[in-house]
Amino acid sequence: MFSKSCEYGIRAVIYIVSASKNGERVGISEICQNIDAPEHFTAKILQILTRNRIVSSQKGVHGGFYLDDYQKGLALIEVVTAIDGKTLFTGCGLGLKQCSETNPCPIHSKFKSIRNDIKKMLEQTTIEELGNSIKKGKSVLKTLKI
Amino acid sequence: MFSKSCEYGIRAVIYIVSASKNGERVGISEICQNIDAPEHFTAKILQILTRNRIVSSQKGVHGGFYLDDYQKGLALIEVVTAIDGKTLFTGCGLGLKQCSETNPCPIHSKFKSIRNDIKKMLEQTTIEELGNSIKKGKSVLKTLKI
DNA sequence: CAAATAAAAGACAAATTTATCCTTTATACA
DNA sequence: TGTATAAAGGATAAATTTGTCTTTTATTTG
Ligand code: FES
Ligand code: FES
Numbered sequence: 001m002f003s004k005s006c007e008y009g010i011r012a013v014i015y016i017v018s019a020s021k022n023g024e025r026v027g028i029s030e031i032c033q034n035i036d037a038p039e040h041f042t043a044k045i046l047q048i049l050t051r052n053r054i055v056s057s058q059k060g061v062h063g064g065f066y067l068d069d070y071q072k073g074l075a076l077i078e079v080v081t082a083i084d085g086k087t088l089f090t091g092c093g094l095g096l097k098q099c100s101e102t103n104p105c106p107i108h109s110k111f112k113s114i115r116n117d118i119k120k121m122l123e124q125t126t127i128e129e130l131g132n133s134i135k136k137g138k139s140v141l142k143t144l145k146i
Numbered sequence: 147m148f149s150k151s152c153e154y155g156i157r158a159v160i161y162i163v164s165a166s167k168n169g170e171r172v173g174i175s176e177i178c179q180n181i182d183a184p185e186h187f188t189a190k191i192l193q194i195l196t197r198n199r200i201v202s203s204q205k206g207v208h209g210g211f212y213l214d215d216y217q218k219g220l221a222l223i224e225v226v227t228a229i230d231g232k233t234l235f236t237g238c239g240l241g242l243k244q245c246s247e248t249n250p251c252p253i254h255s256k257f258k259s260i261r262n263d264i265k266k267m268l269e270q271t272t273i274e275e276l277g278n279s280i281k282k283g284k285s286v287l288k289t290l291k292i
Numbered sequence: 293c294a295a296a297t298a299a300a301a302g303a304c305a306a307a308t309t310t311a312t313c314c315t316t317t318a319t320a321c322a
Numbered sequence: 323t324g325t326a327t328a329a330a331g332g333a334t335a336a337a338t339t340t341g342t343c344t345t346t347t348a349t350t351t352g
Contacts, residue, residue: 001147001234001239002239002241003339004241004339004340005340010253011241014252025298027299028298038341039342040343041341041342043300044301044341046299047299047300050299050300058298059300059347059350060297060298060347060350060351061296061349062298062349062351063297063298063348063349065299088147093148094156094157095148095150095153095157096286096287096288096289097289098289103290104285105285106276106280106287107276108285110267110271114264114267117260121256125253125256130252130253131252139249140242140251141242142242143244143246143249144249150309151310171328173328173329174329175328184310184311184312186312186313187311189329189330190311190330193329193331196329203328203329204318204319204329205318205328206318206326206328206329207321207326207327208319208321209318209328209329210329
C-alpha cells in the first residue's frame with residue numbers, strides 16, 4: 001500500500017506530534033527509537049517533509065523536529081503525497097500507463113471506488129488526531145516485544 | 147497497491163481467458179504483446195500461477211496457457227495471494243511488525259476497513275467476469291497509443 | 293568568538309524487485 | 323523416430339528501494 005519510506009514518515013510525524021509538549025523539539029534518534037525505524041533513512045524522509053513544510057525543524061543545540069499549529073492540523077494525505085506522490089490516488093490498479101474513464105481496465109470501476117475511499121480516509125484524518133490517540137495510549141507506533 | 151508482478155499476472159490471466167475460445171491455448175508472446183508486458187518476466191509469473199493451479203499450461207506444439215472451467219471461476223484474490231501473498235489483507239498499514247487488535251497502530255481501525263473492502267472486492271470478482279468485459283470491448287488490458 | 297549540538301546533504305552499500313538470456317524438458321506431429 | 327515447438331527452469335543483470343556512513347551547515351550557549 002504505502003512504501004517503507006511513507007510508513008516511516010507517517011509514524012515519525014505522529015510521534016513528533018505526540019511527544020512535543022508545548023513546542024518542544026524532538027531529536028531524530030529519539031524519534032527513531034520510539035517508532036523502530038532506521039535513523040539515517042528516516043532523517044532523509046523528514047528532510048523531504050521539512051522541505052514540503054509539513055514538519056518544521058531547527059538545527060543546533062535544543063534543535064529537532066516539531067509541528068506548528070497549522071502543521072498539526074494537516075491531513076495524512078499531505079504526508080503521503082509528499083513522500084509517495086499521488087500514484088495511489090490516480091494510477092491504474094492493473095498498472096496501465098494511465099487510468100482512463102474512456103478506456104478503462106477491467107477493474108477500473110471497482111478499483112476507483114476503493115482508491116477514493118483511501119483518499120477520503122487520508123483527507124479526513126489529521127496528524128493531530130492520530131497524535132492524540134498515541135498520547136492517550138490508545139494505539140502504538142511500534143510493536144512492543146517481538 | 148499491487149506489485150508489478152501481480153499487475154502483469156492479473157492482466158495475463160484476464161487476457162488468456164478472453165482470448166482462448168473453446169479451450170485453445172495462448173502463447174506467452176501473444177499474451178505479452180496484448181497486455182504490454184515483458185515476455186520472460188511474465189513467463190515466470192505464469193509459472194507461479196501454473197504451479198498454484200490457477201492457470202493450466204501445455205508444452206510443445208500447439209501448447210500454451212489456458213484456464214479450465216473451474217479456473218475461470220476463480221476469484222481475483224487467488225491470483226493476488228499466489229503472487230503477492232496475503233500481506234495486503236493482513237499487514238499493518240503503517241508497517242508495524244504485526245497488525246493487532248489489542249495493540250493497534252493509530253490508523254488500524256480505518257485501515258482495516260479499507261483492507262477488508264479490497265479483500266471483498268477481490269473475492270467477489272472472478273477471472274471470467276473480467277475476461278468477458280474484455281471480450282465485449284468494454285475494457286482494455288493495455289494503454290492504446292501512448 | 294569558540295565549542296558543542298543537531299539537522300542537512302552527499303556519497304556509498306545492501307537488499308529487493310524487475311527484467312533478460314540461455315538451457316532443459318515435455319509434447320505434437322510429420 | 324526425430325524434429326520443431328513452447329513452457330519450465332536456472333543464471334545473471336539492471337533498476338529501484340531501502341539503509342548506512344561521513345561531511346557540511348546552521349544554531350545555541352558559554
Ligand atoms: S484504468 Fe485501471 S483503474 Fe482506471
Ligand atoms: S495495527 Fe496497523 S493496521 Fe492494524
